[in-house]
Amino acid sequence: MATMATKSNHLPLGDQRNAPFYGKDILSVKQFSREDLTYIYGVAHEMREMVARIGTFDLLKGKILANLFYEPSTRTSSSFTAAMERLGGSVIPINEVKYSSVSKGESLPDTVRTLECYADVIVLRHPEVGASALAAKYARKPIINAGDGVGEHPTQALLDLFTIVEELGHVEGLNVTMLGDLKYGRTVHSLARLLSLYQVKINFVSPELLKMPPEIIEEVKEKSIQISEHSELEPVLAETDVLYVTRVQKERFENLDEYEQVKSLYVITPETLKQAKKKMIVMHPLPRVGEISPEVDGDPRAAYFRQMEYGLYIRMALLAMVLGKA
Ligand code: NCD
Numbered sequence: 001m002a003t004m005a006t007k008s009n010h011l012p013l014g015d016q017r018n019a020p021f022y023g024k025d026i027l028s029v030k031q032f033s034r035e036d037l038t039y040i041y042g043v044a045h046e047m048r049e050m051v052a053r054i055g056t057f058d059l060l061k062g063k064i065l066a067n068l069f070y071e072p073s074t075r076t077s078s079s080f081t082a083a084m085e086r087l088g089g090s091v092i093p094i095n096e097v098k099y100s101s102v103s104k105g106e107s108l109p110d111t112v113r114t115l116e117c118y119a120d121v122i123v124l125r126h127p128e129v130g131a132s133a134l135a136a137k138y139a140r141k142p143i144i145n146a147g148d149g150v151g152e153h154p155t156q157a158l159l160d161l162f163t164i165v166e167e168l169g170h171v172e173g174l175n176v177t178m179l180g181d182l183k184y185g186r187t188v189h190s191l192a193r194l195l196s197l198y199q200v201k202i203n204f205v206s207p208e209l210l211k212m213p214p215e216i217i218e219e220v221k222e223k224s225i226q227i228s229e230h231s232e233l234e235p236v237l238a239e240t241d242v243l244y245v246t247r248v249q250k251e252r253f254e255n256l257d258e259y260e261q262v263k264s265l266y267v268i269t270p271e272t273l274k275q276a277k278k279k280m281i282v283m284h285p286l287p288r289v290g291e292i293s294p295e296v297d298g299d300p301r302a303a304y305f306r307q308m309e310y311g312l313y314i315r316m317a318l319l320a321m322v323l324g325k326a
Contacts, residue, residue, distance in 0.1 A: 021321035025136040026144045029154045029194040037197070041162055043317035043326045044310075051086060051313070059325050060089035066119035068111065069095040069146070070102070070126045075286060075308055076146045076156070080123050083315035092119055109138040116141040121322055124148075142322040150184045150252055155318060156285055157190035159311040164242055166310060167281050167303050171195070175239050177203040179266055180246035180291060182212040184253075187285040188246055189216055196223040203236040204229045207262045210248070233266060237275045243268070245284045245291050268292045273299055283307055 020039060024031075032040075050057055065084040069077050073095065081091045092115065094100050102111055108126070112135045115122055122139060124132050125146040132145035147153045164171055176195060178188045182204050192202060192212065202225060204212045211229065220227060230236060237243070245268055253259040267290060268282065281303040284292055288304075296302050320326035 019321065019324050019326060021318075021326075022324040023142060024322055025132070025139075025142050026154055026318060026322065027132050027136060028145070028152050029157050029190045032154075032158075032194065032197075034197050037158075037161065037194075040158060040314070040317055040321070041165060043321060044162055044313040046326075047313040047316040047320075051316075056086045056088065058088035059320055060084065060087035060323060063087075063089040063121070063319075063323055064092060064119040065089060065319065066092045066115040066122045067094065068097075068115060068122055068124045070097050070124075070131075071147065073125055073146070075311065076125065076153075077123075079308070079311045079315050080144075080146070080319075082312055083319055086312075087316055087320060089319070108135055112139045112143070121319065144318065144322070147186055150186055150189070150249075152190045152193075153186040153285075154190050155315060156187045156311075157194045158318070159307065159314040160187065160191050160244070160283060160285070161194055162314055163283060163303060163307045163310045164281070167306070168241060168279075171198040171200060173199060174241040175201045175203070175236075176242040176244065177205060177233070177236050177240040178212075178244045178246070179205045179233060181210045181248045181262075182206045182246070183210040184249035185246040188212070188244065191244065192216055192220050196220045196225045199225075201226040201228075203227070203240070205231070205233050205236065205266070207231060207265055209258060209262055233272070234275070237272070238277070240276060241280050243276065243280065243282045245282065245288070247284075247287060247289050247291060264290055266291055268296055270295050270299065273301060276301070 067077050067080055077095055084091050108131060112122060116139050121142045123144045123146045124135055127149045129149045129151035131148045132143055136143040145152060145154055182188050195202060248263050250259050280301055282301050284304040286304060317326060
């Protein structure tokens with residue numbers, strides 16, 4: 001976590017100022033080391049146990065989260081809300097920015113400076129790459145990036161990697177295949193970067209139009225990760241330990257004819273999984289819009305619903321950490 005300064009001089013007394021991540025922004029997976037991940041996953045485990053044992057507890061009693069969403073969300077916004085409430089805190093939800101002063105033309109820095117007068121931490125989803133970094137520049141309180149356009153989705157990548165660890169027991173040596181919209185999908189941008197902290201093999205499978213951006217390929221290659229690019233799943237399916245499926249991001253296309261050409265190129269069915277290992281997992285950040293058929297849901301390898309639950313524990317851990325309570 002070398003890149004982010006602690007915003008501790010503005011945080012209230014009584015918090016654990018020496019705790020790692022205290023007062024930090026969470027903007028990109030680039031800020032995490034393997035040691036950080038081990039620490040986060042340890043805290044997430046504790047959160048999971050506490051939720052199983054007592055459901056809700058008072059670790060963040062009196063703390064307030066502002067959930068500022070300029071783009072649609074079901075899982076990310078509601079899991080942050082559930083995370084805050086399970087820790088005894090409360091939430092200011094702003095998910096229809098058309099009802100807020102944003103619709104009057106207020107700038108992001110001003111909106112953020114407003115919300116931090118009332119809240120202790122701000123979770124931000126925004127259509128522009130770099131929006132969270134911009135918000136963090138102006139905010140005195142921690143900003144958590146919940147998706148900045150086609151940029152990054154760091155908390156999703158943390159929960160994705162946590163899912164892999166929980167389901168398969170390790171990351172080292174795995175063969176991970178990312179399928180679908182690798183150009184516009186921010187979850188795969190973050191996950192590819194995070195996985196490059198480990199010795200893994202990554203296969204990128206997409207149509208030409210939706211290939212993983214070259215700068216991310218370069219970043220991953222620099223870490224000596226073995227990668228391969230394909231337009232079909234077939235050549236890599238049998239060796240895959242983690243099949244990470246993505247939705248084609250319709251909202252990012254300027255030309256909808258292009259979307260029509262690529263929208264349903266890959267569909268995972270029970271037939272597809274016959275070619276896959278017995279011990280492997282199928283993941284998806286969700287929502288899915290046809291790329292995994294519902295008949296796959298009953299297969300024990302379908303991990304995408306369990307993946308959502310892991311997200312609650314990760315977000316509980318992150319909130320406790322940036323607020324100095326873990
Ligand atoms: C993803 C997103 O918003 O990037 N959703 C999520 O947060 N789970 C993926 C998507 O919208 O396809």
